[in-house]
Amino acid sequence: MNIPERICLIAPPFKTAHGWVRVPPDGYGGIQWSMANLMDGLLVLGFRLTLLGAPGSTWPADRVEVPPVAEAEEIAGWLADNRPPLVHDFANFSDFHDHLPHGSAYCRTWQLTSVPPGCANTVYVSRAQLRSMAVPEAPVIPLPVNPNRYRLCPDKEDYLLFLGRISAWKGTYEAAALAEHLGTRLIVAGPSWEPDYKQRIVTDFGGVVTFAGEVADHARAQLIERAMAIAVLSQPVAGPWGQTWCEPGAAVVAEAAACGTPAIATDNGCLPSLIPGIGVLVPTGSRFTRLDTLTVERLPDPAQVRAVAVERWGYVGIASQYLAVYRDCVVGRRWK
Ligand code: UDP
Numbered sequence: 001m002n003i004p005e006r007i008c009l010i011a012p013p014f015k016t017a018h019g020w021v022r023v024p025p026d027g028y029g030g031i032q033w034s035m036a037n038l039m040d041g042l043l044v045l046g047f048r049l050t051l052l053g054a055p056g057s058t059w060p061a062d063r064v065e066v067p068p069v070a071e072a073e074e075i076a077g078w079l080a081d082n083r084p085p086l087v088h089d090f091a092n093f094s095d096f097h098d099h100l101p102h103g104s105a106y107c108r109t110w111q112l113t114s115v116p117p118g119c120a121n122t123v124y125v126s127r128a129q130l131r132s133m134a135v136p137e138a139p140v141i142p143l144p145v146n147p148n149r150y151r152l153c154p155d156k157e158d159y160l161l162f163l164g165r166i167s168a169w170k171g172t173y174e175a176a177a178l179a180e181h182l183g184t185r186l187i188v189a190g191p192s193w194e195p196d197y198k199q200r201i202v203t204d205f206g207g208v209v210t211f212a213g214e215v216a217d218h219a220r221a222q223l224i225e226r227a228m229a230i231a232v233l234s235q236p237v238a239g240p241w242g243q244t245w246c247e248p249g250a251a252v253v254a255e256a257a258a259c260g261t262p263a264i265a266t267d268n269g270c271l272p273s274l275i276p277g278i279g280v281l282v283p284t285g286s287r288f289t290r291l292d293t294l295t296v297e298r299l300p301d302p303a304q305v306r307a308v309a310v311e312r313w314g315y316v317g318i319a320s321q322y323l324a325v326y327r328d329c330v331v332g333r334r335w336k
Contacts, residue, residue, distance in 0.1 A: 003326045007042060008084035011035055011053035012091045013070040020070045022057040027214040028165065028191050030143075030251035031111050034125075035090050037144040039064065041319025052078060053091060072096075079104065086326060089120075097121075105329040109141075111248050114241045119336050121329055123322070125249035126270030132246040138335055139325050142274075143249045144318035145309060150258035152306045153225035159185040160264070161227035163215075163252050166192040166201075169245035171233030171266065173197070176205035177286035178231060178264065182296060184208070186231065189215040189223055221259075229299055230256040234268035235284050247271050253278070257309035260302025277308040 012031055014021040021029055024036035032054070039049055039059070048063055052075050055068045069078045072091075076099050079087065083101040089108040097120035100106055107121040115133045116122050123139045124130040130140055160182075162175045172188060179186035186205070189212040192198045201209055215223060224230070232250055239245035247269030254274075256263060263279030265271040275281055280299060282292045300308075 001327075001330045003047075003323060003330060004085035005046075006048040006050060006084070006086075007326070008050040008052065008079075008082075008087045009035060009039065010075060010087065010089045010091045010094065010096060011051065011057075012093065013053040013072060013075065015070070020053075020055050023051060023054040024057075026216045030164075030249070031090050031092065033251050033255070034109070034111070034143045034249070037146045037149070037315045038319055038322065040146040040149070041144055041315035041317075042322075044316050045319055045323070050084060086330065088322075088326075092116075105326075105332075107325055107329045112241060113239050113243045113246055113248060116336070119334060121325070121333070121335055123325055126247075126273060128246060128269045128273065129248040132243075132269070135336055139321075141318060141321045141325070142270075142313055143251050143254055144315040145254040145258045145313045146315040147258045147306070147310050150255060151221065151225055152258075152260045152302060154260060154302045155226075156228045156261070156302065157226045159187050159227055160229055160231045161223055161256070161261070162186060162188045162190070162231050163220075163224065163256075164190045166190055166198050167194055167240070168197055168237050169235055169239040171231070171235045171284075173201050173204070174233040174235060174266075174284070174286045175231035176201050176209050178233065178282065178288055178292070179208045180205055181288040182293060184228065185210065187212055187223060187227070189213070189220070224256050224261055225259040227256070227261050229262050229264045229279070229296070232263050232265040232271060233282070233284070234266055234271060236268055245269070250274060254309055254313040257305050257313075260306040262299045262302075262305050264296060264299070277312075278305045 023032045025032040050065045087106045109123045110116045166172045186209045234247040253263050257278045266284045280295045
């Protein structure tokens with residue numbers, strides 16, 4: 001059986017004060033960025049796409065249909081009425097797998113740290129994520145990046161970048177401690193939903209940290225491109241869903257690498273598997289030593305970093321890896 005020529009993707013139906021979060025997002029949104037990069041790859045491979053859960057997303061209308069449905073019930077209704085032959089679900093908080101029309105093949109990409117519910121052909125985004133869930137075997141496909149959306153910038157400026165949710169498990173505090181230790185600055189871009197945590201950073205490291213707020217478009221691109229490194233110091237503390245945080249996919253690592261910006265990361269979750277060739281590892285916690293200073297001095301060269309990113313996480317290659325999963329779904333294979 002062949003893969004159908006149109007694939008239906010479901011984005012997490014999230015709403016902010018500005019409306020439905022789109023694909024790609026206008027700010028914070030790792031799942032939406034990973035979808036956009038994969039969609040770019042599927043389009044290159046000649047597929048047509050339907051995007052649910054993200055009305056208002058802008059794509060070429062002749063290749064990508066974006067119906068105005070976002071609420072979970074609307075999506076379920078759309079699926080029942082249109083019976084798409086293949087559904088690829090990124091909603092993560094959904095139970096769409098239990099309510100599929102007869103004849104719709106289904107898989108989902110899981111980007112959380114909790115165990116996915118039911119048996120629904122899950123694709124995990126790192127081996128570390130799969131291991132942390134004690135799932136014996138399932139496809140593992142890392143997050144893609146489309147290098148055409150990211151520009152190589154060989155001339156770096158003297159700052160570290162934190163890009164993401166300002167939260168304990170993402171290690172913003174430790175990134176500030178590292179910047180202070182290295183005698184550089186930290187620019188923090190991203191939403192803050194834990195004001196006490198942010199205040200602690202201001203109190204302890206106010207002299208080295210600048211908060212840029214949530215960034216998008218040109219401001220986002222410039223910050224990523226020009227940073228000396230992106231600090232991805234994820235910590236093994238309680239995450240948003242209760243479990244000890246085990247970094248599942250870390251979209252920012254591939255994004256930064258595509259700009260030639262190396263990563264300074266901890267060994268949390270998927271990070272040690274992403275780092276070879278594109279960055280260095282430092283310990284968890286906020287105490288750093290002379291050894292860490294020396295480690296950071298060995299950051300790889302920007303052109304090499306981008307080349308590794310393209311080779312390892314390039315969007316067309318990752319989309320091709322998904323084709324094997326789609327084939328399995330279409331012939332009726334089932335796994336957790
Ligand atoms: N991001 C953004 N603007 C911001 C902060 C974050 O565009 O101000 C994006 C960032 O580029 C990445 C995503 O939000 O694509 C965060 O994803 P990641 O997987 O790194 O973190 P998580 O989803 O676990 O919070």
